[in-house]
Amino acid sequence: xxxxxxxxxxxxxxxxxxxxxxxxxxxxxxxxxxxxxxxxxxxxxxxxxxxxxxxxxxxxxxxxxxxxxxxxxxxxxxxxxxxxxxxxxxxxxxxxxxxxxxxxxxxxxxxxxxxxxxxxxxxxxxxxxxxxxxxxxxxxxx
Amino acid sequence: xxxxxxxxxxxxxxxxxxxxxxxxxxxxxxxxxxxxxxxxxxxxxxxxxxxxxxxxxxxxxxxxxxxxxxxxxxxxxxxxxxx
Numbered sequence: 001x002x003x004x005x006x007x008x009x010x011x012x013x014x015x016x017x018x019x020x021x022x023x024x025x026x027x028x029x030x031x032x033x034x035x036x037x038x039x040x041x042x043x044x045x046x047x048x049x050x051x052x053x054x055x056x057x058x059x060x061x062x063x064x065x066x067x068x069x070x071x072x073x074x075x076x077x078x079x080x081x082x083x084x085x086x087x088x089x090x091x092x093x094x095x096x097x098x099x100x101x102x103x104x105x106x107x108x109x110x111x112x113x114x115x116x117x118x119x120x121x122x123x124x125x126x127x128x129x130x131x132x133x134x135x136x137x138x139x140x141x142x
Numbered sequence: 143x144x145x146x147x148x149x150x151x152x153x154x155x156x157x158x159x160x161x162x163x164x165x166x167x168x169x170x171x172x173x174x175x176x177x178x179x180x181x182x183x184x185x186x187x188x189x190x191x192x193x194x195x196x197x198x199x200x201x202x203x204x205x206x207x208x209x210x211x212x213x214x215x216x217x218x219x220x221x222x223x224x225x
Contacts, residue, residue: 027165031172078163
């Protein structure tokens with residue numbers, strides 16, 4: 001079998017709308033059996049902390065923040081998963097690795113892998129991200 | 143295939159993804175097609191307009207044969223044969 005295509009996602013945002021968009025894109029990559037490396041950078045690392053990830057009150061919108069309730073209600077009504085559930089499902093379907101940026105982790109008081117949701121695979125330095133970005137067929141920054 | 147031919151097909155797997163928006167139907171299709179054998183036929187029920195082009199393209203890319211789409215009231219059915 002030929003090698004799977006590769007996606008590299010630099011996930012910077014810790015906002016609900018952007019995390020949801022990243023989750024939808026990730027689902028598309030999963031449907032395509034792509035290998036995905038996600039690098040969880042500054043603001044996103046906070047959202048991946050255990051006590052934050054499932055607590056919507058802690059996560060803002062990047063845009064149209066005055067329409068936050070409408071946004072969340074619409075997602076519910078459309079039966080759209082929560083952002084972290086997209087990541088979970090994609091991991092079940094394809095080879096997705098979630099790497100937490102070591103610096104970002106420290107900024108938000110996350111020194112160890114256990115400080116982040118179970119979906120996180122490891123804590124890495126920026127060198128690994130650059131290598132993954134070099135090798136990827138698709139490279140995104142969200 | 144025309145709509146009559148599609149509706150007359152013996153479907154081996156039917157996936158009802160009408161309760162979900164994009165990317166729900168696509169992921170449902172991906173999961174379900176793993177459960178059938180090469181040559182078997184699957185239909186995906188969807189009311190999500192984006193799915194209409196999405197799933198046929200995905201199917202072709204993954205080596206399955208897109209057979210066509212049949213309309214129903216308020217939703218449509220996408221048929222494919224597993225490659």
